[in-house]
Amino acid sequence: MSRRTLAVVSAGLSQPSSTRLLADQLAAASRDELARAGVEVELRPVDLRDHAHDVVNNLLTGFPSPSLRQALDAVAGADGIVAVTPIFNGSYNGLFKSFFDVLDSGSLVDRPVLIAATAGTARHSLALEHALRPMFAYLRAVVVPTAVFAAPEDWSGGTADGVLRARIVRAGAELADQVRRRPAAAPPDPFALTTSFDDLLAGRDQP
Template sequence: MKRSLAVVSAGLRLPSSTRMLADRLAEAARRDLEGQGAQVDVDVVEVAEHGQDLVGHLTTGYPSDGLRRAFETVTRADGLIAVTPTFTASYSGLFKMFFDCIEDTALVGKPVLIAATGGTGRHSLVLEHALRPMFAYLRAVVVPTAVFAATEEWGSGGSEEPLVRRIGRAANELAVEVGRRESPEMPDPYSDPVPFERLLDGG
């Protein structure tokens, strides 16, 4: 069976700890899904690459071709990994803007793993106070384990073992939720066209 994972990373520069965490989560989830016998495609959306297009979409209501493809990547995916840096005790503005602009039904019933990075572990509540309520509002299925990675957990003499355990647990929860669901069906925009007579009548 073919499965797909979309990874939305809202880091502002490359390399970034946000992208590093996103890649580790994606690789762990891929391994668990392959353990279920699935073939897995992983597609990464770097939100910073779409910053200007997101502003344009908010002001005009029309996404650029690149932004539309990014939205379709998330909508078509069997599961989503969403990772943001912590700004002012919350998600970044670009991260929120991306999910403000995507179709409001795109995440209904979709398994989502939420994660964040920050300078100190004191910011870890961003996951429960900001990210989880937002995805609950979008009617996504958010896995129980959320992953926060503080600066001191990335080497430099610190131990990465607790972070590795959290990544493994969260990725396994995502793989289980993806494995128990059918792949989402994309609506065909041409399946129910407006009759030509109604168009002529202004309907």
């Protein structure tokens, strides 16, 4: 049985958080799908609320605190990422954006990502497509086709096997499929020397 890791990033601000609830359901769906394929999955929950001050400090000082470093490493080193945010002002909240702003560049290249969001009204549903998907496209992550949006009616009116449930299962399966297709993740090392000095001297290092 092979082993893989999924980072489960939630930018929910209240506790308990419907954003975290959605993130857990998506992670479980993906884990179950991978388990059926004989892949053992370790889930690494990353609640951004716990790192809120450290994220801002990182923006100001340029380096993460030890506990934020652990969270960033958990994401950079995961084989797949579930990224869930509440929608504020028609987009991801500032904490969600700031966390990915302080992640080392290049960390998410070719990394499977499942995007999802919660909001107070269904009218925010396309924020996933016009805000989250482009951000992860910029980071050159592989965002699975199904993005999952949960409005209040999905929690209150929905049944355990309702529409939201179906989307969660489908998105989880898509993430599992992308994770399975790839070798285990190896995060980039920002201190690794990637060119020889002779190449640098000859000016061959420029893209």
